[in-house]
Amino acid sequence: MIRFDDQVAIVTGAGVGLGRCHALGLAARGAKVVINDLGVSTQGTSTGSDAAQSVVAEIIAMGGQAMAHGADVSDADQVADMVSKTMERFGRIDILVNNAGILLDKTFAKMTMADFRKVIDVHLIGSANCAHAVWPIMREQKYGRIVLTSSGSGLYGNFGQSNYGAAKAAMMGLMNVLHIEGARDDIRVNTLAPTAATRMTEELLPPEALEVLKPETITPGLLYLVSKDAPSKTILSAGAGTFAQTRVYETQGVLIDGDITPEAIAAHWEQITDPTNQEEMQDAFSQTRKYAKRAAEARNINLDW
Known part of the structure; x- marks a missing residue:
């Protein structure tokens, strides 16, 4: 009790x-x-x-x-x-x-x-x-x-x-x-x-x-x-x-290759907002790591982080 x-x-x-x-x-x-x-x-x-x-x-x-x-x-x-x-x-x-x-x-x-x-x-x-x-x-x-x-x-x-x-x-x-x-x-x-x-x-x-x-x-x-x-x-x-x-989720999002323009955002909007595999961030740095790691992998950079 x-x-x-x-x-x-x-x-x-x-x-x-x-x-x-x-x-x-x-x-x-x-x-x-x-x-x-x-x-x-x-x-x-x-x-x-x-x-x-x-x-x-x-x-x-x-x-x-x-x-x-x-x-x-x-x-x-x-x-x-x-x-x-x-x-x-x-x-x-x-x-x-x-x-x-x-x-x-x-x-x-x-x-x-x-x-x-x-x-x-x-x-x-x-x-x-x-x-x-x-x-x-x-x-x-x-x-x-x-x-x-x-x-x-x-x-x-x-x-x-x-x-x-x-x-x-x-x-x-x-x-x-x-x-x-x-x-x-x-x-x-x-x-x-x-x-x-x-x-x-x-x-x-x-x-x-x-x-x-x-x-x-x-x-x-x-x-x-x-x-x-x-x-x-x-x-x-x-x-x-x-x-x-009540929870706050973030979608997996999309890494945009090439020129990052408003038009590119618009073209990828459906993927950016796709809730499939959305997740909770444990803290602000979790989000930073997610973005940096994805960009590094796309450039074949070993980001030990």
């Missing part, structure tokens, strides 16, 4: 919705949980909410341990204070769930760059701030589990969400690098791409969809991604009880 006894987890945006469900799920399985919530609307404006304290009370009532912290994740100093107070209270940090987010939807033509930047600051910079603050602690412990939160809007696109989509697509790039850099110290980094009925989706989905897309159908996937035997560098898509892995 997956348990988190004696482990400490920070969950951002944990006052309501999916974050609250994640926090309660961790606490139910033994974790001490830091409930981070700034108390804002989905647009990022302050509501003076005491939601975080309410979740803390729920966890204490079920016999668990929890504390609240209202750090704005886009502010590195406030995040540092949250991590410092967590260490003072609990002495370690094993799990970080980056869940906090806002929406400022408009078509790209009508969106201000200030609104574009604000969403990036909360989702991407906020996730990086939190991961950066706990990183030295996890390295010292030789153990850590970090989950970033993406979305179908970032993986596949969604009308009116250029800021949100860009921020959510960035989670994959951040995960890929942190996975590589954290492997030596058993820091595993994954991405959850949920489709859930939350404050951020209630106005976008019909009532029937909201009924089946409850956060409780997603949190079990999150709990696996932060468990001792979790994978790393995995994008787990989840919604309504369905779980799937």
Whole structure:
């Protein structure tokens, strides 16, 4: 059975919705949980909410341990204070769930760059701030589990969400690098791409969809991604009880002999995009080796690489 006894987890945006469900799920399985919530609307404006304290009370009532912290994740100093107070209270940090987010939807033509930047600051910079603050602690412990939160809007696109989509697509790039850099110290980094009925989706989905897309159908996937035997560098898509892995593949491609021109690209387009034997690249250098090796072989060059 997956348990988190004696482990400490920070969950951002944990006052309501999916974050609250994640926090309660961790606490139910033994974790001490830091409930981070700034108390804002989905647009990022302050509501003076005491939601975080309410979740803390729920966890204490079920016999668990929890504390609240209202750090704005886009502010590195406030995040540092949250991590410092967590260490003072609990002495370690094993799990970080980056869940906090806002929406400022408009078509790209009508969106201000200030609104574009604000969403990036909360989702991407906020996730990086939190991961950066706990990183030295996890390295010292030789153990850590970090989950970033993406979305179908970032993986596949969604009308009116250029800021949100860009921020959510960035989670994959951040995960890929942190996975590589954290492997030596058993820091595993994954991405959850949920489709859930939350404050951020209630106005976008019909009532029937909201009924089946409850956060409780997603949190079990999150709990696996932060468990001792979790994978790393995995994008787990989840919604309504369905779980799937999202992957990025590269086709085998074509080496163009002779003049490399736009016309040559056009002439070979069907072969370039042929999915036969497509593969996952393990890192950026894997792609570099693939291209260099193919070119060297075509020129009878022995590339020992």
